Amino acid sequence: MSTSNSMTFNIRIWRQKNAKTPGKLVEYKLDGISPDMSFLEMLDQLNERLYAKGEEPVAFDHDCREGICGMCSLNVNGIPHGPDSQVTICQTHMRIFKDGQTITIEPWRSTAFPVIKDCVVDRSAFDRIIQAGGFVSVNTGGTPDANALPISKEIADLAMDAAACIGCGACVAACKNSSALLFVSAKASQLNLLPQGKAEKDRRVLKMVEAMDKEGFGACTNTNSCEAVCPKGIPVTFIAQLNRDYAWAMLKGAAAEPKATVGGA
Amino acid sequence: MSLDSKIPSGPIAQKWDKHRFDMKLVNPANKRKYSVIVVGSGLAGGSAAASLAELGYNVSCFCFQDSPRRAHSIAAQGGINAAKNYQNDGDSVYRLFYDTIKGGDFRAREANVYRLAQVSAEIIDQCVAQGVPFAREYGGTLANRSFGGAQVSRTFYARGQTGQQLLLGAYSALSRQIGLGKVKMYNRSEMLDLVVVNGQAKGIIVRDLVTGKITRHSADAVVLGTGGYSNVYYLSTNAQACNVTAAWRAARKGAYFANPCYTQIHPTCIPVHGDHQSKLTLMSESLRNDGRVWVPKRKEDCGKKPSDIPEDARDYYLERKYPSFGNLAPRDISSRSAKEACDDGRGVGPGGRGVYLDFADAIKRLGRKTIEDRYGNLFQMYEKITGENAYEQPMRIYPALHYTMGGLWVDYNLMSNLPGLFVIGEANFSDHGANRLGASALMQGLADGYFVLPYTIGNYLAQQKEKAPSTDHPEFVKAEQEVHDRLNKLMSIKGKRSPNSFHHELGHLMWENVGMGRNEKGLKEALAKIPQIREEFWKNLNVLGDKEDLNNALERAGRVADFLEFAELLTLDALERKESCGGHFREEYQMPDGEAKRDDENFAYVAAWEFKGVGQAPVLHKEPLVYEEVHMSTRSYK
Numbered sequence: 001m002s003t004s005n006s007m008t009f010n011i012r013i014w015r016q017k018n019a020k021t022p023g024k025l026v027e028y029k030l031d032g033i034s035p036d037m038s039f040l041e042m043l044d045q046l047n048e049r050l051y052a053k054g055e056e057p058v059a060f061d062h063d064c065r066e067g068i069c070g071m072c073s074l075n076v077n078g079i080p081h082g083p084d085s086q087v088t089i090c091q092t093h094m095r096i097f098k099d100g101q102t103i104t105i106e107p108w109r110s111t112a113f114p115v116i117k118d119c120v121v122d123r124s125a126f127d128r129i130i131q132a133g134g135f136v137s138v139n140t141g142g143t144p145d146a147n148a149l150p151i152s153k154e155i156a157d158l159a160m161d162a163a164a165c166i167g168c169g170a171c172v173a174a175c176k177n178s179s180a181l182l183f184v185s186a187k188a189s190q191l192n193l194l195p196q197g198k199a200e201k202d203r204r205v206l207k208m209v210e211a212m213d214k215e216g217f218g219a220c221t222n223t224n225s226c227e228a229v230c231p232k233g234i235p236v237t238f239i240a241q242l243n244r245d246y247a248w249a250m251l252k253g254a255a256a257e258p259k260a261t262v263g264g265a
Numbered sequence: 266m267s268l269d270s271k272i273p274s275g276p277i278a279q280k281w282d283k284h285r286f287d288m289k290l291v292n293p294a295n296k297r298k299y300s301v302i303v304v305g306s307g308l309a310g311g312s313a314a315a316s317l318a319e320l321g322y323n324v325s326c327f328c329f330q331d332s333p334r335r336a337h338s339i340a341a342q343g344g345i346n347a348a349k350n351y352q353n354d355g356d357s358v359y360r361l362f363y364d365t366i367k368g369g370d371f372r373a374r375e376a377n378v379y380r381l382a383q384v385s386a387e388i389i390d391q392c393v394a395q396g397v398p399f400a401r402e403y404g405g406t407l408a409n410r411s412f413g414g415a416q417v418s419r420t421f422y423a424r425g426q427t428g429q430q431l432l433l434g435a436y437s438a439l440s441r442q443i444g445l446g447k448v449k450m451y452n453r454s455e456m457l458d459l460v461v462v463n464g465q466a467k468g469i470i471v472r473d474l475v476t477g478k479i480t481r482h483s484a485d486a487v488v489l490g491t492g493g494y495s496n497v498y499y500l501s502t503n504a505q506a507c508n509v510t511a512a513w514r515a516a517r518k519g520a521y522f523a524n525p526c527y528t529q530i531h532p533t534c535i536p537v538h539g540d541h542q543s544k545l546t547l548m549s550e551s552l553r554n555d556g557r558v559w560v561p562k563r564k565e566d567c568g569k570k571p572s573d574i575p576e577d578a579r580d581y582y583l584e585r586k587y588p589s590f591g592n593l594a595p596r597d598i599s600s601r602s603a604k605e606a607c608d609d610g611r612g613v614g615p616g617g618r619g620v621y622l623d624f625a626d627a628i629k630r631l632g633r634k635t636i637e638d639r640y641g642n643l644f645q646m647y648e649k650i651t652g653e654n655a656y657e658q659p660m661r662i663y664p665a666l667h668y669t670m671g672g673l674w675v676d677y678n679l680m681s682n683l684p685g686l687f688v689i690g691e692a693n694f695s696d697h698g699a700n701r702l703g704a705s706a707l708m709q710g711l712a713d714g715y716f717v718l719p720y721t722i723g724n725y726l727a728q729q730k731e732k733a734p735s736t737d738h739p740e741f742v743k744a745e746q747e748v749h750d751r752l753n754k755l756m757s758i759k760g761k762r763s764p765n766s767f768h769h770e771l772g773h774l775m776w777e778n779v780g781m782g783r784n785e786k787g788l789k790e791a792l793a794k795i796p797q798i799r800e801e802f803w804k805n806l807n808v809l810g811d812k813e814d815l816n817n818a819l820e821r822a823g824r825v826a827d828f829l830e831f832a833e834l835l836t837l838d839a840l841e842r843k844e845s846c847g848g849h850f851r852e853e854y855q856m857p858d859g860e861a862k863r864d865d866e867n868f869a870y871v872a873a874w875e876f877k878g879v880g881q882a883p884v885l886h887k888e889p890l891v892y893e894e895v896h897m898s899t900r901s902y903k
């Protein structure tokens with residue numbers, strides 16, 4: 001817990017006024033950084049200094065700052081969420097960097113995630129994939145007792161592994177093809193694994209994959225870079241699962257149904 | 266205006282049923298003719314928006330994050346209570362009701378709390394049906410854990426990510442309705458004012474946070490599920506953007522703000538480590554199931570390594586002071602005990618503001634694997650932040666601002682005194698009295714959104730004769746103009762200080778003077794200083810960037826401006842409540858043993874404040890708390 005030994009960094013960070021203007025990396029020297037600061041607190045410091053100079057602070061997304069909301073989304077030295085393993089950038093602390101190091105900070109890079117400003121991107125494509133089928137079609141009320149349907153601990157645990165996804169988009173940012181398959185497969189697998197979600201399994205898979213393709217995400221070529229950067233350690237085995245579920249749904253010819261009946265009202 | 270809580274008559278167990286029967290219904294075919302604005306997509310807002318759309322209403326939902334899935338509810342760790350009695354340990358609706366009333370130190374409204382306990386079981390059924398992966402036993406049934414303030418095991422959980430899983434459940438239901446075109450979702454959109462037409466809430470003014478565009482939205486009713494105001498203290502366990510703006514803007518338009526001084530300080534957070542700190546991280550209360558809280562008996566031992574302090578030199582103060590609840594004593598009591606130990610000079614870690622939470626016994630008894638299964642992600646989080654391994658040495662924890670029981674005043678129907686304005690979740694005041702029990706906020710948010718509001722709002726809508734006003738109505742024009750004026754003002758001051766620096770200053774003052782221990786002198790001092798900070802803010806603020814772009818500084822400035830008004834009300838409420846109850850501890854009012862001294866004779870009421878203008882004295886309206894079912898007793902967890 002040493003706050004005395006302060007560190008200095010050479011920060012190269014992406015500045016872009018808005019979606020229409022081209023951006024570039026801008027360099028700032030930043031001293032007086034404590035190793036106990038979180039990465040985002042380091043950026044707060046940078047912004048306070050810019051403020052003092054009358055320069056507009058750097059925009060970046062963040063909210064919970066404890067690795068669960070999925071809002072933070074920075075590419076640090078080329079790695080989504082930076083060099084620390086299985087954590088988001090908001091949970092990364094400066095003590096893992098070397099004093100004097102150059103740190104390059106950029107937004108997620110993917111055509112499906114256009115830059116809004118500086119390091120902030122638009123990830124609404126993820127929402128639209130869930131809207132297409134990432135749910136169980138059940139209305140509020142009238143559901144059976146929660147213990148009426150026993151679910152083995154193994155299945156519940158596996159579903160939870162998949163459900164741990166925070167929807168940050170690091171998987172897309174890490175993939176050279178900008179594939180969203182880890183995200184899609186995690187949500188689909190969570191619901192497909194559970195008995196409650198089985199009834200509309202085929203339709204769910206087809207709908208979500210269709211929506212994903214429409215958003216302009218690329219194809220998966222099994223490089224596994226998504227798994228490597230996922231802050232929640234979601235494994236690519238869910239992608240394999242999704243591929244099987246998808247093939248099966250296609251085989252059964254469960255063609256996507258007319259819109260008016262999907263899910264009921 | 267008099268406060269009518271509209272509590273239905275009859276025995277407590279039948280009130281809700283009877284009320285549901287008495288309420289007017291909107292014919293299913295007519296529901297699509299009504300529009301409802303829901304501000305907030307957390308557990309309360311998200312579940313309400315989805316359920317209302319399923320019923321057939323036209324819903325618009327707003328949140329300031331980039332997706333409804335990122336509402337602050339996502340961060341809840343420990344669990345959600347429900348009176349299922351799955352463990353066969355004697356739980357019941359009545360027991361959950363009683364625990365909640367007692368936990369709230371007899372400052373909540375009985376009828377609301379009973380209803381909360383009644384619908385709690387349905388929430389779990391609903392979530393399971395949505396695919397929420399709650400923890401299970403090998404036999405396939407749902408698992409439970411215990412939380413503070415209860416002697417039964419009624420908390421359902423999904424590892425350490427219960428809020429995330431419940432929110433993703435509500436988000437999936439909401440997403441389904443968005444996909445069906447029944448909910449229009451506005452992300453990255455902030456409500457900056459409420460529009461009141463002929464005394465009724467009929468719309469909102471919204472800023473698109475990406476383009477800066479200001480728009481007017483009209484509806485038959487407005488629902489606020491906008492969360493709590495812990496961030497008035499700057500450092501809290503809440504997400505960075507949590508704020509009081511929506512609720513405060515409604516208060517300025519006539520909605521009463523109730524019990525703002527009831528704030529909750531959570532006992533188990535990672536201690537503050539520096540000035541630059543932007544937030545405090547909670548370590549879930551569920552850890553107290555297996556962790557033992559202690560400090561050294563002697564001041565001289567504080568600097569030693571914990572492993573070098575022998576058993577008999579340790580003070581397991583919660584077990585000592587509260588033998589029957591031990592480490593699971595309620596939050597307010599645990600927090601204050603930690604403060605006392607540190608004030609006594611026996612705190613550990615830098616600055617002496619910390620106590621140990623020790624898992625050594627549990628690891629010995631259950632094995633490291635079991636502890637890892639239960640709390641693995643929390644231990645990992647602790648290590649990432651502090652660089653210390655809590656399997657090998659005790660965690661260091663200290664209390665931090667966490668939750669706010671106060672909020673906009675609502676009646677039994679969750680409607681504020683402004684007709685047409687409904688308030689749900691943490692944003693209202695109704696269910697937790699002066700202290701909330703662990704795992705009860707998630708329960709309340711979902712109870713409000715899934716099972717209460719969808720009925721009670723129908724009762725209001727069914728009585729609306731007139732259509733929602735057009736957005737050309739003069740009240741909309743005026744409200745929009747005021748929003749523009751305020752934004753222009755914030756942009757044009759061009760002083761020297763950042764919005765963050767004012768927030769920091771205010772938060773520090775609030776924590777020191779209106780924090781865990783409050784007294785008349787400190788409160789009066791705060792009441793003198795807050796207006797000074799506010800004045801300096803409006804003179805010396807600097808907001809860089811453009812109004813027509815994404816501008817975090819401008820967003821922050823608006824929120825801090827509202828905190829600077831609201832903080833004064835919170836402090837005044839704390840000064841006026843000359844008793845100690847729950848999270849509100851007035852140092853002048855304590856028992857000889859340091860326990861809180863409640864004053865039922867003079868303070869058994871809800872303090873609902875009416876705004877009269879900035880810097881003007883607000884008017885206090887009292888809703889007496891009448892206990893028909895339970896006897897108001899002195900809380901004892903000994």
Ligand SMILES: Cc1cc2nc3c(=O)[nH]c(=O)nc-3n(C[C@H](O)[C@H](O)[C@H](O)COP(=O)(O)OP(=O)(O)OC[C@H]3O[C@@H](n4cnc5c(N)ncnc54)[C@H](O)[C@@H]3O)c2cc1C
Pocket residue numbers: 304305306307308309310327328329330333335336337338339340341342343344345427428454455456457490491492493502503504507508510511547667668689690691692703704705706707708710
């Ligand atoms: C770290 C942590 C752990 C917790 N753990 C537990 C737990 O284990 N069990 C438990 O029961 N409780 C827990 N709580 C408390 C609980 O999480 C919250 O009280 C609850 O989730 C609040 O839900 P809500 O829907 O009322 O508000 P929130 O989830 O805060 O949602 C507020 C919504 O309103 C929107 N909003 C706010 N203002 C505006 C505006 N002006 N314009 C547009 N949109 C706006 C936001 O975008 C957001 O969508 C925890 C809290 C914290 C901080």
Ligand code: FES
Pocket residue numbers: 061062063064065066067068069070071072088089090091
């Ligand atoms: S800010 Fe929430 S995950 Fe990083």
